[in-house]
Amino acid sequence: MAMQFTRVVNPVEDMEIWNASDDGFSFVISYESRSGPGFHGRTGFVASWRPIHQNKCAIRVGGSPFRTLTEAEEACKAMLDHLTR
Template sequence: MQFNRVSGPVEDLHMWSATSNGFSFVISFETRSGPGLRGRHGYLASWRPIHQSRCAIRVGGSPFKTLVEAEIACTAMLAHLIRPG
């Protein structure tokens, strides 16, 4: 799964997204204070089915210390979601 930085009008937002096998994943960087998204300090990962109007679900272990840790957790979640049975 390849994450790409989401670009937008606000430079202080740090977000990455990826899609695979009918699921959408988003990773955002949050801090308790300062610019950007507010929350627990770290990389928050979430997922949802692409073709259903459902809220995003946080990936267990979020927030992560690094972007790489968040990406690995998303890949593991995808493997769990597409596992047969």
Template sequence: MTADGLQFHRAVEDMEIWSTSSDGFSFVITYESPVGPGFRGRPGYVASWRPIHHSSGAIKIGGSPFNTFAEAEEACNTMLKYLTKQN
């Protein structure tokens, strides 16, 4: 993890999907909306995580969907701090 927290990058050029990984965990933020291209759902940014080295599904971070990307990013940083304290 950098001093500024997780560094997300756009994972898919034509869709609103951002990803990053740190300390054995993968994080993804997607934008959902009821209409238009991309993921369907309540409008907002959905944050999720999963362990990199386990074949398990992603776990949605509580509070999703968030109103802004920054809120979703902050939730991912908070989850990483929690997860790394558990190990």
């Protein structure tokens, strides 16, 4: 089954976060902008990953931030492919 991202429901209404996990890895995509509500940073979709069963910090997926959610999802899938080879 392919990795499927789901939007995270959270109490902070203006934060946009999606997560997915597969093959022992967890991926998160968040939307950031320089101003306005939510996360602040370079405008775009920032993707990160970490091993599920290890207490380690998340690592940013190269190329972040991405222009679209689809680009960020594809980058995560490529990273998973690289990690599981």
